[in-house]
Amino acid sequence: MERIPILKMGGFLLVSIQVDMHDRLALQLQDDLTTRIAETSARGVLIDISALEMVDSFIGRMLGNIAAMARVLDAQTVVVGMRPAVAITLVELGMSLAGVRTALNIERGMELLSGSLEEAGRENDIAPR
Amino acid sequence: MTSLRAESLPLNASEHVVSVRQAVRQRAIEIGFSLVDQTKIVTAASELARNTIQHGGGGHATVEVVSDGVRRGLRLVFEDSGPGIADLPQAMRDGYSTAGGLGLGLSGAKRLSNEFAITSTPGSGTRVVITRWK
Numbered sequence: 001m002e003r004i005p006i007l008k009m010g011g012f013l014l015v016s017i018q019v020d021m022h023d024r025l026a027l028q029l030q031d032d033l034t035t036r037i038a039e040t041s042a043r044g045v046l047i048d049i050s051a052l053e054m055v056d057s058f059i060g061r062m063l064g065n066i067a068a069m070a071r072v073l074d075a076q077t078v079v080v081g082m083r084p085a086v087a088i089t090l091v092e093l094g095m096s097l098a099g100v101r102t103a104l105n106i107e108r109g110m111e112l113l114s115g116s117l118e119e120a121g122r123e124n125d126i127a128p129r
Numbered sequence: 130m131t132s133l134r135a136e137s138l139p140l141n142a143s144e145h146v147v148s149v150r151q152a153v154r155q156r157a158i159e160i161g162f163s164l165v166d167q168t169k170i171v172t173a174a175s176e177l178a179r180n181t182i183q184h185g186g187g188g189h190a191t192v193e194v195v196s197d198g199v200r201r202g203l204r205l206v207f208e209d210s211g212p213g214i215a216d217l218p219q220a221m222r223d224g225y226s227t228a229g230g231l232g233l234g235l236s237g238a239k240r241l242s243n244e245f246a247i248t249s250t251p252g253s254g255t256r257v258v259i260t261r262w263k
Contacts, residue, residue, distance in 0.1 A: 023146065095233065
């Protein structure tokens with residue numbers, strides 16, 4: 001069966017969507033990613049959509065769902081690499097991807113994830129036990 | 130408006146939405162649409178193609194290159210013979226959904242097109258026509 005690969009990199013999961021996804025494939029990715037977060041205890045998920053020529057309301061909703069499910073499982077999600085034409089269209093469509101953190105590219109996305117994990121670690125150190 | 134070329138594509142499975150997106154992209158490039166305009170019409174097509182399958186129980190899409198004498202454009206027709214829509218103004222509203230989605234399909238596709246027309250007869254089907262000009 002067709003699947004989008006999920007790579008593990010340290011404490012993070014990395015997904016690079018390289019195909020024009022039909023809806024079932026998008027739902028499969030949502031399920032697979034949620035399962036992998038739990039299995040690997042990943043603290044961060046990076047989703048690279050730089051190859052996507054279009055994000056419609058279905059894919060937008062999938063990205064939102066992944067971010068929400070990851071948050072419940074104590075992982076942060078960053079969506080990286082959205083093309084400018086895709087961003088313009090998505091906003092005109094009526095979606096702002098509220099609740100989904102974004103970064104311009106993978107490098108910045110990684111920085112964002114590492115930074116927020118360090119911050120969370122510091123807060124835990126100060127908190128009374 | 131004269132039709133320069135038309136092709137009909139089936140819409141019965143979620144893979145067909147991808148085929149329609151790809152056909153629309155190809156025609157949009159041939160007409161010379163800008164990257165943003167290509168993305169807008171492809172995204173609108175994706176929303177409407179999904180509606181035809183999910184709400185209309187399947188149907189077909191027609192991808193047509195048209196001309197009004199001055200400029201060329203892309204006209205897309207989505208037709209199904211499903212249950213139809215009883216309350217069109219409600220269906221056109223942002224956030225209204227009967228399928229558990231975000232309710233942006235029809236309203237969003239309208240915003241992404243230059244011309245938008247919808248006709249629906251309860252019990253016999255729905256037809257949506259959008260046009261985007263270069």
